[in-house]
Amino acid sequence: MTEFDALLAEGHERLTGKDYVAAAKAFVAAARLDAKSFAAVRGLGIAMSFINDKSATAFSYLELAAELNGGQLDAEALQAYGLSLAYGGQADRAAAVFDSLARNDGSSLHYLLRLEQHWQRGDMAATQRAAHDLLTHPDCWDPAVDTHAVLAPRLVLNTVIGEQSTRLDLICKARALGWPVPEVLVLNAYGKIANRAMLDYWRPHFAMIEDVIIPPHSMKIFPTFAYRAGDGDAYPKNLAYALVNREWAKRRLPPVLSLTPEHHERGLAVLGEMGVPKDAWYALLHVRSASFNDDGGANHNSLRNAALESYLPAIRRIVEAGGWVLRMGDAGMPPLPAMPGVVDYARSAWKSDWMDAFLCGSSAFAVVTQSGLLHICQAFGVPVVLTNVLPNSILALRADDLVIPRKLHSRAEDRILSFREAYRPPYVNTEVQLALDLLGCEALPHTAMEISDVVGEMVDRHLGRAVYTEADERLQRRFVAGVDYHGFGQIGRIGRVFLRDHMHFL
Numbered sequence: 285m286t287e288f289d290a291l292l293a294e295g296h297e298r299l300t301g302k303d304y305v306a307a308a309k310a311f312v313a314a315a316r317l318d319a320k321s322f323a324a325v326r327g328l329g330i331a332m333s334f335i336n337d338k339s340a341t342a343f344s345y346l347e348l349a350a351e352l353n354g355g356q357l358d359a360e361a362l363q364a365y366g367l368s369l370a371y372g373g374q375a376d377r378a379a380a381v382f383d384s385l386a387r388n389d390g391s392s393l394h395y396l397l398r399l400e401q402h403w404q405r406g407d408m409a410a411t412q413r414a415a416h417d418l419l420t421h422p423d424c425w426d427p428a429v430d431t432h433a434v435l436a437p438r439l440v441l442n443t444v445i446g447e448q449s450t451r452l453d454l455i456c457k458a459r460a461l462g463w464p465v466p467e468v469l470v471l472n473a474y475g476k477i478a479n480r481a482m483l484d485y486w487r488p489h490f491a492m493i494e495d496v497i498i499p500p501h502s503m504k505i506f507p508t509f510a511y512r513a514g515d516g517d518a519y520p521k522n523l524a525y526a527l528v529n530r531e532w533a534k535r536r537l538p539p540v541l542s543l544t545p546e547h548h549e550r551g552l553a554v555l556g557e558m559g560v561p562k563d564a565w566y567a568l569l570h571v572r573s574a575s576f577n578d579d580g581g582a583n584h585n586s587l588r589n590a591a592l593e594s595y596l597p598a599i600r601r602i603v604e605a606g607g608w609v610l611r612m613g614d615a616g617m618p619p620l621p622a623m624p625g626v627v628d629y630a631r632s633a634w635k636s637d638w639m640d641a642f643l644c645g646s647s648a649f650a651v652v653t654q655s656g657l658l659h660i661c662q663a664f665g666v667p668v669v670l671t672n673v674l675p676n677s678i679l680a681l682r683a684d685d686l687v688i689p690r691k692l693h694s695r696a697e698d699r700i701l702s703f704r705e706a707y708r709p710p711y712v713n714t715e716v717q718l719a720l721d722l723l724g725c726e727a728l729p730h731t732a733m734e735i736s737d738v739v740g741e742m743v744d745r746h747l748g749r750a751v752y753t754e755a756d757e758r759l760q761r762r763f764v765a766g767v768d769y770h771g772f773g774q775i776g777r778i779g780r781v782f783l784r785d786h787m788h789f790l
Contacts, residue, residue, distance in 0.1 A: 288317045288324075295327045307331040308338070322352040326361050333364035333371075340718055343368035359385060366397060373719025375404035392423040396509050403520050404719070406709035408770060415510035416518035425466055425504040433466040433506035434498055435490075445478040445640075446656010450680070451508040452486050453663040454521065456540045457528040464512050472498050481638035482660065485541050526679040526772050533683050539665030543645040551642030554634055558610075558627045565746070566608035568643055568650035570657040571595055573617050586717050587727055588654040590672040592618055594732040598651060598739035599626060605743045610643060612650075612657055648746050651739055669742045670776070672730050675706045675767070676713040681776030686745075688730060688738050688782040691789065696724045702789050707767035738779030752780065759783040762790050 285293070291314035298307035311328035315321060329345035332338040346365040350357050357365060366381035382390075382398035390398075399414040418424065425433035435451075452471075459465040471490045474497060477483055483492075511524040519527065543551075552562070560566060571592050572585075599609045603625035611620050613630035620628040629635055629643070644650070644657065645664035652658045653672045661668050662682065670678075670687040678687050692701045692711055705711065710723060720727060744750040763778050783790075 288314055288321075291317070292321075292323055292327070295324075295331070299327065299331060302334075304331045304334040308335065320352060322349055325349040325352060326357070329368070330361060330364040333368045339368055340372035341368070343372065343374075359388070359390075363394065363397075366401075370397070370401055370404070371716070371718075373714075373716040373722050375401045375714075375716075375719065379405055379410070386417065392418065392421045392505060392507065395421050396507060399509055399520060403522070403713055404715070406712040406714075406769070411520050412518055415520050418507055418510045419512055419518050423505055425506045427464040427466075427512075430504050431467040432470065432503055433468075434470045434472060434503045435506055435508060444656065445482055446659050448478070448486075449482065449656065449663050450525065450659035451521070452489070453540050453659065454511070454525050454528060455506075455508070456489050457532055457537075458511055458513075458524070460537070461514060461528060461531055463514050463528075466506055469506060470498070470503065472496070479637040479640060481547075481636075481641045485544075485641060485663075489540070522676075522679050523770060523772060526770075526775055529680070529682050529775055530773075539663065541645065541663045541665075543642060543664070547638055547642045548646070551639060551646060554639055554642075558629070558632075558634060560608050560610075560627070564608050565606070565648045566610055567602050567742075568612050568647045568652075568657070568661070569595060569599065569609050570612040570650065570652045570655055571617075572653045572655040573613070587674060587715055587720075588672075590653045590729060592620065594730065595651070595671075595735055596621070596623075597732045597736040599623060601736050601740050602743060605747065607648065607743070607746075610647070612640070612643065649742050651735075651742075667742065667745075669739055671735050671738065674715055674727060675703070675711060676715060678776050679770060679772065683775060683777070684745075685776040686738050686742050686779055687776045688734060688779045690730065691728045691786075692720075693726045693728055694724060695726065700728070700789065701725070702766075703763065703786075704766040704790070708769050712769055734779075734782055734785075737781035741780055756780050756783070759787060759790070762787075766790050 291310050295307045295310035295314060298310060308328055308331040311324050311331060314324040315328060318324060325345055326349040329342050329349055332342035332345060343365055346357060346361055346368065349361065362381055362385055366378045369378035369381065379398060379401035382394055382401055385394040386398050395414065395418040399411065399418050402410040402414045455465060455469065469490050471492045473483060473492050474495045509521050510518055511521065512518050513524065513527055556562065571590050572588050574586070574589055602609050609626045610629045615631050617630050619631060620626065644660040644666065647666055649667040649669060650657060650661045651669045651671065654674065658668050658670060667684045670681060670685060673687060673689055675689055678689065681687055692706045694701055701711065711725065714720060741750060760778060760783065763783060764773055
């Protein structure tokens with residue numbers, strides 16, 4: 285075996301073992317020996333598409349590979365090509381790639397990726413068609429045939445607590461409302477579990493198989509990215525959540541989850557250790573940072589981060605009103621300055637999986653950014669104040685939640701887009717930094733005053749002293765009428781001061 289062949293073999297072996305960095309190194313070495321090798325360049329492009337800080341540029345290597353192969357790429361390389369375009373914010377081109385894969389007997393994964401990219405494009409008709417096609421894929425659960433299904437994807441459900449909560453909360457509500465959902469849904473809980481205490485809260489609602497990988501094709505997949513509503517129409521997850529939350533509120537149904545007596549008792553004891561008085565009310569704060577699942581500007585997660593210091597006035601506002609603030613998150617977050625009435629729980633010795641659950645289920649409200657803690661609180665029925673959110677996520681909120689959307693600044697026109705513009709293509713649903721860069725736009729972070737004002741409104745609501753004028757209600761109606769591109773009406777109330785200050789952007 286030549287050195288070139290040995291490097292190709294090593295690269296493919298590393299790809300199979302999902303050691304993508306080592307695979308890329310082997311294919312780079314092979315390409316140095318033969319720069320016109322289709323196999324080497326193809327392998328490098330595929331490997332790079334799985335490396336976070338390289339994924340957005342992998343498409344250029346796969347385009348070169350196609351040139352070396354008469355303009356052709358196989359399904360595996362095409363999937364990597366589409367993913368790289370998606371990571372690079374090129375949703376139109378990525379959607380076209382996954383459309384092509386779907387037309388050629390694509391896997392359910394190709395159909396799922398196709399759905400995601402049409403959502404990113406903001407094409408609602410194409411998104412709903414893609415949702416329907418995913419739900420009718422041969423690998424997915426068929427309500428006319430099957431009663432049992434396995435939840436997918438396992439990685440999202442089992443290792444990312446926010447994604448787990450939003451999907452399981454949605455499924456439970458859809459089932460209760462009579463939407464077509466399998467009688468038995470199996471959650472395959474194996475490997476790393478982000479928070480076992482939270483997973484235990486879902487056990488009464490789902491069958492669970494522990495530490496066993498379910499064999500392929502032994503049970504159909506119930507996709508968690510698309511749902512068929514009671515009216516028979518197919519919807520992507522975001523719109524489905526909007527529909528169930530609206531109907532849930534209309535019927536005045538209780539939250540899906542409630543704290544166990546054991547967690548309630550233990551949680552109160554730990555609060556005492558923290559110094560929180562027994563009769564005090566408290567709010568949670570979660571300001572997403574780059575310490576969790578982030579790799580810089582090329583990743584859409586970077587747009588969900590916010591500056592902690594811009595939340596300090598809001599913290600003081602809660603404390604001055606008699607409340608306490610407990611900062612949530614992970615130990616890698618930047619430290620919170622020492623402040624009276626504030627506990628940096630995320631970096632403390634008190635942090636645990638069950639205490640996370642207790643706090644999300646017992647707080648007066650939570651101040652959050654575009655992060656998973658929002659959905660855990662929603663499952664427990666705790667109101668949230670959503671800040672620094674892009675024009676795409678208000679749909680998932682409930683009527684008692686408050687939100688302020690970020691403004692988009694057009695560099696080319698040197699102006700801030702109206703909300704009517706921001707909530708329409710090509711901007712609506714865009715959450716990748718590189719996509720905004722291609723559009724010549726910048727998502728402006730909220731100021732400390734904007735955050736403090738909306739948090740103050742939630743404090744007033746909690747204390748029963750919130751007052752809304754008829755002018756406030758007119759502004760709410762104007763906002764909804766202006767941004768309702770999706771056609772489902774925005775759920776969640778826009779901060780009153782924010783609307784008053786930004787009425788000229790309506």
